[in-house]
Amino acid sequence: xxxxxxxxxxxxxxxxxxxxxxxxxxxxxxxxxxxxxxxxxxxxxxxxxxxxxxxxxxxxxxxxxxxxxxxxxxxxx
Numbered sequence: 001x002x003x004x005x006x007x008x009x010x011x012x013x014x015x016x017x018x019x020x021x022x023x024x025x026x027x028x029x030x031x032x033x034x035x036x037x038x039x040x041x042x043x044x045x046x047x048x049x050x051x052x053x054x055x056x057x058x059x060x061x062x063x064x065x066x067x068x069x070x071x072x073x074x075x076x077x
Contacts, residue, residue: 013047018057020044025061 023030024041032040048054049065058065 014051014054017044017047017054021048021057021061021063 020030020040021044024038024044030038030040032038045058045063045066048058055065
């Protein structure tokens with residue numbers, strides 16, 4: 001895998017979501033942010049909400065936990 005390849009491993013998605021959430025805490029931005037909105041940050045919150053450790057991080061950061069009950073771990077899709 002090269003630095004430009006996208007990974008679909010759950011651990012990589014979780015780490016990317018975690019890094020994005022941490023980057024945006026306290027009003028931070030990233031290169032995906034445009035006009036005060038960031039699709040990457042929305043994705044990160046949704047991704048973190050799917051995992052117990054991610055939900056814990058969201059609570060620590062004071063971010064809302066938005067999740068679809070049908071996609072939570074252990075739930076049928």
